Amino acid sequence: MKDVKVKNNVSMLAKIDWELRHFHGEELSTHKGSSYNAFLIQEEKTVLIDTVWKPFAKEFVDALSRKVDLSKIDFIVANHSEVDHSGSFPELMRHIPDTPIYCTASCERFMRAQYHQNWNFKTVRTGDKLSVGNGKELVFIEASMLHWPDTMFTYLTGDNILFSSDAFGQHFASEMVWADKVDYNVMITEALKYYANIVGPFGPFVIKKIKEMQALNVPIDIICPDHGVLWRENPLQIVETYAKWADQYKENRIAVLYSTMWNGTRIMAENIAKGIQEADPTVDVQIINLAHNDKNDVLTEVFRSKGILLGSATANNNMLGEAAAMLCEIKALKFRGKKAAAFGSYGWSGEAPKLLSEGLKDAGFEVVADPLRASWQPDEAACAQCREFGANFAKAFA
Numbered sequence: 001m002k003d004v005k006v007k008n009n010v011s012m013l014a015k016i017d018w019e020l021r022h023f024h025g026e027e028l029s030t031h032k033g034s035s036y037n038a039f040l041i042q043e044e045k046t047v048l049i050d051t052v053w054k055p056f057a058k059e060f061v062d063a064l065s066r067k068v069d070l071s072k073i074d075f076i077v078a079n080h081s082e083v084d085h086s087g088s089f090p091e092l093m094r095h096i097p098d099t100p101i102y103c104t105a106s107c108e109r110f111m112r113a114q115y116h117q118n119w120n121f122k123t124v125r126t127g128d129k130l131s132v133g134n135g136k137e138l139v140f141i142e143a144s145m146l147h148w149p150d151t152m153f154t155y156l157t158g159d160n161i162l163f164s165s166d167a168f169g170q171h172f173a174s175e176m177v178w179a180d181k182v183d184y185n186v187m188i189t190e191a192l193k194y195y196a197n198i199v200g201p202f203g204p205f206v207i208k209k210i211k212e213m214q215a216l217n218v219p220i221d222i223i224c225p226d227h228g229v230l231w232r233e234n235p236l237q238i239v240e241t242y243a244k245w246a247d248q249y250k251e252n253r254i255a256v257l258y259s260t261m262w263n264g265t266r267i268m269a270e271n272i273a274k275g276i277q278e279a280d281p282t283v284d285v286q287i288i289n290l291a292h293n294d295k296n297d298v299l300t301e302v303f304r305s306k307g308i309l310l311g312s313a314t315a316n317n318n319m320l321g322e323a324a325a326m327l328c329e330i331k332a333l334k335f336r337g338k339k340a341a342a343f344g345s346y347g348w349s350g351e352a353p354k355l356l357s358e359g360l361k362d363a364g365f366e367v368v369a370d371p372l373r374a375s376w377q378p379d380e381a382a383c384a385q386c387r388e389f390g391a392n393f394a395k396a397f398a
């Protein structure tokens with residue numbers, strides 16, 4: 001358990017999880033591990049903000065009890081009830097069952113539904129305050145849908161620290177504690193992957209919350225997310241980055257995603273990519289075989305791209321499984337402001353491109369071309385048609 005000073009009488013007690021490779025069950029890849037960050041304020045009042053994931057509950061409570069007499073904790077703040085932050089509550093509350101837990105009404109509901117315990121919940125709303133002594137206060141800010149309905153932020157006056165729950169975090173294990181102490185490119189790549197795969201569908205809520213925070217006009221010296229490293233050098237940089245990501249973010253990139261059986265659709269993908277590059281050499285084209293690439297990395301690439309082309313061979317009158325799964329994921333992540341088109345090779349009936357095209361429309365993409373099909377192995381004429389298809393797709397952004 002990592003125990004470090006954040007500022008004055010505020011410290012972080014975190015489990016740096018170097019081993020983690022999948023999160024949300026097996027749903028989300030975490031190539032760089034993660035951390036679960038809890039925070040302790042020791043002013044006239046002793047306050048714990050959040051806990052760590054259940055597998056580390058005993059380790060956490062042992063470390064916390066070495067740091068502070070548990071019976072001296074005046075109250076706990078639960079910014080969010082997901083198990084990676086609330087998972088140590090059962091172990092902790094065995095020791096201090098009556099300690100008040102401050103949280104939103106939906107957080108109380110979710111905690112009761114998960115742990116079936118009648119803990120001493122105290123619900124709060126935006127603007128509610130609690131004194132921690134020495135002239136400092138905690139101010140609660142509901143942050144519903146960032147990324148759960150129960151989420152809230154907690155702001156500590158005097159030290160000007162924003163405890164932001166999942167927002168502004170990264171699945172990124174580091175012993176360095178601070179964003180300014182790590183390899184920025186590696187860390188921000190993980191922050192972007194985290195945003196694209198977890199926070200992305202709630203972009204409008206992100207924009208609304210950031211505007212609310214700006215209107216409050218309170219000084220923020222440090223932002224403490226519950227995962228990854230903390231922000232202290234120009235901490236608002238990550239808020240500004242979130243505002244950019246939330247606003248139909250796109251780079252000059254096009255992703256050509258495909259699922260193939262005997263390489264016919266792969267050959268189409270490569271020729272489409274070639275056509276894009278010939279028409280606009282400034283576009284960074286990515287050719288991605290869905291069977292060989294990590295799903296969440298692909299979704300991050302979709303998030304970064306201004307457009308995607310999704311291809312699949314046809315089997316049993318349908319698209320292949322990886323393409324169907326990708327369609328399901330991109331619909332759920334509610335990408336907006338992106339163009340798309342579909343393609344695929346076929347032997348007999350060739351339904352996949354049309355189904356993909358309909359699926360892309362349904363997922364909120366602007367489909368800018370009729371689906372392209374090639375029968376069996378694309379010959380030179382079919383390859384030329386693919387290059388033209390790619391070129392026309394590139395020109396759709398002109």
Ligand code: FEO
Nearest residue numbers: 080082084085166
């Ligand atoms: Fe990191 Fe939504 O929990």
